[in-house]
Amino acid sequence: MKRAALICVLVLLAGLAGCSSSSKHLAYVTSPTSNSISAFRVSNHSGKFTPVIGSPFPAGSSPTSIVLDPADKFAYAANQTGNDISLFKIDNSTGGISEIRPRTPAGIGPAALAMDSGGAFLFAANVSSSDISIYSINAGTGALTEVAGSRFALPSGASPAALTVSPSGKYLYVASSTLGLVFGYSIGSGGALQEVQSPVAVGSGPFSLAIDPGEHFVYVANSLSDTISVLSLDASTGTLTALPNSPFTAGNNPISLAIDSAGKFLYVANLGGNNVSAFALDSSTGVPTELTTPKSPFAAGTRPVFITIDSTGKFVYVANENSRDISAFTIDSTTGGLTNGGIAASLGSGPSWIATTK
Amino acid sequence: MGLELVRRGCFTAGYSIQVVDTQEIPKLRMKKHPPLNANGVCAALRHAGCKTISLVIFLSSMVLSHFAMAQEIPRAQLFGGYSYTRFDSPTLGFANPSNLSGFNISPAFNLAYGFGVKAELTGQYGSKLNVRDVTVGPQFLYPRGRALFFAHALFGDSRSFVRVGTGEGDTARAIVLGGGVDLDVSPRFAFRAVQVDYVRTTLFSTTQNNVRISTGLVYRWHTIRRRGHKPTLSSP
Numbered sequence: 001m002k003r004a005a006l007i008c009v010l011v012l013l014a015g016l017a018g019c020s021s022s023s024k025h026l027a028y029v030t031s032p033t034s035n036s037i038s039a040f041r042v043s044n045h046s047g048k049f050t051p052v053i054g055s056p057f058p059a060g061s062s063p064t065s066i067v068l069d070p071a072d073k074f075a076y077a078a079n080q081t082g083n084d085i086s087l088f089k090i091d092n093s094t095g096g097i098s099e100i101r102p103r104t105p106a107g108i109g110p111a112a113l114a115m116d117s118g119g120a121f122l123f124a125a126n127v128s129s130s131d132i133s134i135y136s137i138n139a140g141t142g143a144l145t146e147v148a149g150s151r152f153a154l155p156s157g158a159s160p161a162a163l164t165v166s167p168s169g170k171y172l173y174v175a176s177s178t179l180g181l182v183f184g185y186s187i188g189s190g191g192a193l194q195e196v197q198s199p200v201a202v203g204s205g206p207f208s209l210a211i212d213p214g215e216h217f218v219y220v221a222n223s224l225s226d227t228i229s230v231l232s233l234d235a236s237t238g239t240l241t242a243l244p245n246s247p248f249t250a251g252n253n254p255i256s257l258a259i260d261s262a263g264k265f266l267y268v269a270n271l272g273g274n275n276v277s278a279f280a281l282d283s284s285t286g287v288p289t290e291l292t293t294p295k296s297p298f299a300a301g302t303r304p305v306f307i308t309i310d311s312t313g314k315f316v317y318v319a320n321e322n323s324r325d326i327s328a329f330t331i332d333s334t335t336g337g338l339t340n341g342g343i344a345a346s347l348g349s350g351p352s353w354i355a356t357t358k
Numbered sequence: 359m360g361l362e363l364v365r366r367g368c369f370t371a372g373y374s375i376q377v378v379d380t381q382e383i384p385k386l387r388m389k390k391h392p393p394l395n396a397n398g399v400c401a402a403l404r405h406a407g408c409k410t411i412s413l414v415i416f417l418s419s420m421v422l423s424h425f426a427m428a429q430e431i432p433r434a435q436l437f438g439g440y441s442y443t444r445f446d447s448p449t450l451g452f453a454n455p456s457n458l459s460g461f462n463i464s465p466a467f468n469l470a471y472g473f474g475v476k477a478e479l480t481g482q483y484g485s486k487l488n489v490r491d492v493t494v495g496p497q498f499l500y501p502r503g504r505a506l507f508f509a510h511a512l513f514g515d516s517r518s519f520v521r522v523g524t525g526e527g528d529t530a531r532a533i534v535l536g537g538g539v540d541l542d543v544s545p546r547f548a549f550r551a552v553q554v555d556y557v558r559t560t561l562f563s564t565t566q567n568n569v570r571i572s573t574g575l576v577y578r579w580h581t582i583r584r585r586g587h588k589p590t591l592s593s594p
Binding site for chain 1 (some may be wrong): 377448449450451453454486520522523524525526562
């Protein structure tokens with residue numbers, strides 16, 4: 001009897017001590033107006049955000065975009081008015097980040113970042129100087145080194161607002177928000193860009209690009225024409241061809257895109273509609289069909305500017321600029337429908353970008 | 359059935375006493391005691407990196423069976439020793455709970471037989487965060503032979519500093535609920551075999567549920583005897 005009681009006490013103490021390891025990952029959110037980056041520990045199970053102590057962390061001047069290296073050791077933030085890139089070391093145990101100086105110079109107005117899946121190169125879209133900064137990444141230190149051929153010039157006035165690297169890491173696509181064009185480049189072994197074709201016309205005001213995991217289609221959010229362009233991608237050459245019925249009708253000011261890891265669903269943050277549209281993707285034709293059951297769109301916060309699917313593939317997070325918060329949605333993996341999980345986090349200033357660790 | 363106090367040999371700095379049925383003594387001499395079958399629990403604890411907890415609880419379990427009747431408690435006590443805290447740092451965004459080590463200093467003054475007041479000052483230190491608590495409250499004591507069991511409820515403040523980013527500090531309320539057992543080593547000294555506390559703090563606007571385990575030495579002054587009973591231990 002006494003022995004059984006003792007064992008019960010031991011088990012109770014083990015539980016109280018919280019011996020089990022956690023199953024969480026991290027999310028980093030840029031806030032350009034406060035020159036800071038907020039950090040959160042995110043539950044893999046519930047998607048709940050817990051602020052990391054010390055957050056928000058000081059960053060550069062107007063950090064607009066943030067990407068993480070594949071090992072989740074480093075974070076890179078594009079400082080749009082600082083005209084440089086900040087490197088941060090991630091402390092996975094605490095969730096904190098600490099900047100490693102000096103900052104790496106970029107072009108004028110770096111507004112968006114993209115990294116290849118292998119973590120070899122980082123690309124920055126300089127919206128004001130209309131060029132692309134290209135950096136090789138030291139996997140050990142995270143340090144950036146500008147490659148030969150950087151900054152890669154775009155046509156005058158192109159104002160690149162978005163860019164993305166294909167899953168294979170072979171191609172880079174850049175959207176010109178002012179010209180309504182998408183540029184395609186092959187990425188050389190040293191990071192140099194080679195144009196694969198003449199730019200492809202899309203809708204008005206393209207501000208976001210997304211490529212399906214199979215690397216068959218490129219989706220473009222045309223924010224000023226309320227449409228989504230779909231371009232078929234030739235994986236052998238990198239060339240793009242618009243689908244016959246492209247562009248497709250979307251919500252009010254589609255501004256940001258995210259595709260689930262299976263390539264079955266496309267989620268679009270609508271800046272003017274304050275909501276998120278969900279589309280089912282035809283895996284063979286690439287055609288997006290807006291969900292009717294459950295009915296898309298799904299309400300978000302005020303002025304959503306960025307959307308992402310977290311590393312678990314179970315949750316969608318939306319950065320709402322005017323309501324200064326992060327909306328959370330749970331994905332129904334069967335229907336693609338979203339269940340609004342409310343406000344995952346409130347911020348002191350408007351968020352612009354979200355990056356999550358694995 | 360008669361009872362006899364049997365010396366079982368040295369236990370740390372002193373010796374322990376076990377209550378046995380005198381009719382069972384021949385049997386005890388004939389066969390060995392079966393070992394405590396808590397291997398599964400110990401393995402789970404070790405797997406979770408809780409070796410310290412396992413060790414302290416194992417020691418306490420060995421001690422708890424070694425007691426007999428006594429009818430006095432010390433008037434005043436001063437405890438000092440090692441302290442381990444499993445801090446609920448996921449509430450601060452950490453990936454896992456933090457293992458903190460440090461000290462526990464605790465003076466107590468017993469107002470009556472079985473009841474006193476206690477203060478506790480603890481400092482716990484880890485690679486990323488430090489926590490210091492100052493708490494005061496009542497304690498309740500129950501002597502059994504050379505063992506003195508106690509329980510307490512302490513209230514006060516907790517001060518924490520976290521080395522993340524530029525560093526963050528906070529002070530908040532702390533509640534400590536727990537107890538333990540002291541074993542006589544000499545009239546002046548006792549060995550605190552174990553003290554286990556649940557420590558609730560509200561640092562950085564979140565609530566932490568922490569576990570603290572302490573062990574060390576207790577220095578004692580004078581005694582309070584229970585009315586109507588003669589002392590079984592010599593008093594300083």
